[in-house]
Amino acid sequence: MSFLYGGENMVKIDIRSRTPIYEQIIESIREMVVKGVLRPSDKLPSVREMAKDMTLNPNTVQKAYQELERQGLICTVRGRGTFICEDIKPKDQEEKINELLVEMKKLLVAAIYLGLKKEEVIVEIEKLYEEIREVREGKDDKR
Amino acid sequence: MIKGENISKKYSEAPVVKNVDIELKEGSIYGLIGPNGAGKTTLIKLLCGIYAPDEGTIRLQDKNISVSKDIRSMIGYVPDNLNFYPTFTVKDMKEFYKGMNSSWNEDRYKLLREIFSFSDKKRIKHLSKGMKTQLSILMTLSSMPKVILMDEPTSGLDPFVRREVLNLIVQDVSSRGTSVLISTHNISELEQISDRVGFMDKGKMVLQEDMDDLKFRFKKVQIAFEDVMPLEFEKEFNIVSLKKYGKVYEIIIDEHYELFKTRALNYKPILMEKMDMTLEEIFIYRMGGEGYAVKEIAI
Numbered sequence: 550m551s552f553l554y555g556g557e558n559m560v561k562i563d564i565r566s567r568t569p570i571y572e573q574i575i576e577s578i579r580e581m582v583v584k585g586v587l588r589p590s591d592k593l594p595s596v597r598e599m600a601k602d603m604t605l606n607p608n609t610v611q612k613a614y615q616e617l618e619r620q621g622l623i624c625t626v627r628g629r630g631t632f633i634c635e636d637i638k639p640k641d642q643e644e645k646i647n648e649l650l651v652e653m654k655k656l657l658v659a660a661i662y663l664g665l666k667k668e669e670v671i672v673e674i675e676k677l678y679e680e681i682r683e684v685r686e687g688k689d690d691k692r
Numbered sequence: 693m694i695k696g697e698n699i700s701k702k703y704s705e706a707p708v709v710k711n712v713d714i715e716l717k718e719g720s721i722y723g724l725i726g727p728n729g730a731g732k733t734t735l736i737k738l739l740c741g742i743y744a745p746d747e748g749t750i751r752l753q754d755k756n757i758s759v760s761k762d763i764r765s766m767i768g769y770v771p772d773n774l775n776f777y778p779t780f781t782v783k784d785m786k787e788f789y790k791g792m793n794s795s796w797n798e799d800r801y802k803l804l805r806e807i808f809s810f811s812d813k814k815r816i817k818h819l820s821k822g823m824k825t826q827l828s829i830l831m832t833l834s835s836m837p838k839v840i841l842m843d844e845p846t847s848g849l850d851p852f853v854r855r856e857v858l859n860l861i862v863q864d865v866s867s868r869g870t871s872v873l874i875s876t877h878n879i880s881e882l883e884q885i886s887d888r889v890g891f892m893d894k895g896k897m898v899l900q901e902d903m904d905d906l907k908f909r910f911k912k913v914q915i916a917f918e919d920v921m922p923l924e925f926e927k928e929f930n931i932v933s934l935k936k937y938g939k940v941y942e943i944i945i946d947e948h949y950e951l952f953k954t955r956a957l958n959y960k961p962i963l964m965e966k967m968d969m970t971l972e973e974i975f976i977y978r979m980g981g982e983g984y985a986v987k988e989i990a991i
Binding site: 564565567568569570571596597600601604605606607608609612 | 970
């Protein structure tokens with residue numbers, strides 16, 4: 550199995566980015582799950598396949614998988630492979646949430662600088678929230 | 693898998709490699725970086741048994757490589773400057789390698805042969821530098837070594853072949869658990885494929901660490917205070933690299949960010965943000981501290 554989706558590599562890695570590669574793998578898979586592109590019980594490529602497809606060090610991929618497993622997003626079944634967990638229970642996410650809030654704060658500073666009011670920001674966030682939900686539910690209907 | 697302990701080597705008076713400890717683990721890719729003349733090539737030649745160390749030992753699977761020829765044959769070497777017999781053809785070269793290596797894998801050779809573009813009848817002396825490197829990589833991978841040592845393997849390759857070669861190395865490591873060492877000046881390439889890095893300078897190993905630990909440890913921080921940076925702050929954190937844009941200082945910290953943050957908050961900064969660093973930035977920062985600064989000259 551190749552880990553291709555719509556002709557592109559599903560996991561997006563930018564080797565010029567400052568973010569460590571194993572974090573990029575984690576973020577990329579998490580994003581796919583949130584957007585509903587990867588769904589519970591979907592199979593992920595093996596460490597070896599992903600290392601080959603993306604020309605990455607297998608230990609780096611292994612480390613990303615271990616972390617995703619620790620976070621309760623993916624499950625490994627011995628002899629069968631790695632899958633998105635049936636029942637995703639986010640664990641130890643406090644640190645990640647804090648990081649996310651820091652990012653949100655930066656964006657909010659930019660928004661205030663551009664003259665957006667509090668109410669406008671809230672309206673825009675609600676719109677985005679709906680948009681993401683629609684995409685997910687739209688995909689639900691197709692299946 | 694291969695382990696060098698306290699190895700030193702000198703050609704004339706001054707040692708070129710000084711008391712280096714190095715270990716290449718199974719299924720791992722080690723990236724060796726350092727300025728020109730740091731001793732990288734000599735270290736590689738010591739590791740593959742071309743030179744015997746003046747001091748220290750190199751062991752592969754717990755056997756001293758200077759003593760055992762069988763052990764040495766498990767090591768594949770891709771040199772920077774290739775000295776094959778110049779009048780040999782590609783095919784002669786292959787027969788030579790095949791005869792020399794008991795672990796030669798003909799199927800693999802045929803498979804890999806497809807990727808490389810030179811003809812079997814071409815003589816070595818008519819090959820370009822990049823083609824010679826390709827040939828050397830082809831021979832090494834077909835010999836199925838346990839350890840592969842590569843001295844700037846990608847320096848003469850075009851971008852397509854380079855990608856292909858890096859991909860083959862990754863595959864060999866993940867399928868056979870090969871230990872690989874790559875020396876290069878292309879640092880972003882290492883960032884992609886290696887899991888451990890060593891910085892060498894003036895014959896010494898300045899720093900040796902797992903890539904992820906390295907990236908976790910070194911962070912760039914932007915920090916601003918109401919007034920200028922307090923002197924006590926500068927002292928407490930032993931700030932070496934410092935840039936200033938208006939009120940904002942850009943500093944590099946060499947410790948866990950959370951620990952830094954707790955202590956730094958005592959100085960009531962009005963802005964504090966961390967940024968990840970690229971391997972290249974860490975290298976330049978770390979080597980700059982060793983007195984190997986690239987002087988900024990404007991012409």
